[in-house]
Amino acid sequence: YVVDFLDFNIGxxxxxxxxxxxxxxxxxxxxxxxxxxxxxxxxxxxEEKGEDEGGGKSK
Known part of the structure; x- marks a missing residue:
């Protein structure tokens, strides 16, 4: 017996x-x-941020 259904009658x-x-x-x-x-x-x-994340330190 399932009771968590959403039922819409939009007319x-x-x-x-x-x-x-x-x-x-x-x-x-x-x-x-x-x-x-x-x-x-x-x-x-x-993927867009992937190149910027490197620990914040650059040598």
Missing amino acids: LETKLTPHGHWPSFNVADSCICVAAFFLILSTFRA
Whole structure:
């Protein structure tokens, strides 16, 4: 028995929402997707800074 679903009835019919109903999402699955997005985003940001990080000392 699962109780952590988000269910949205937006009342607007589009190609993504036939009959005006947005699909249900499990909160845990949504958190995993958001975390994966931020993990991927952080790898791109780390590559941009990668050459500047060297301990701060240069000889």
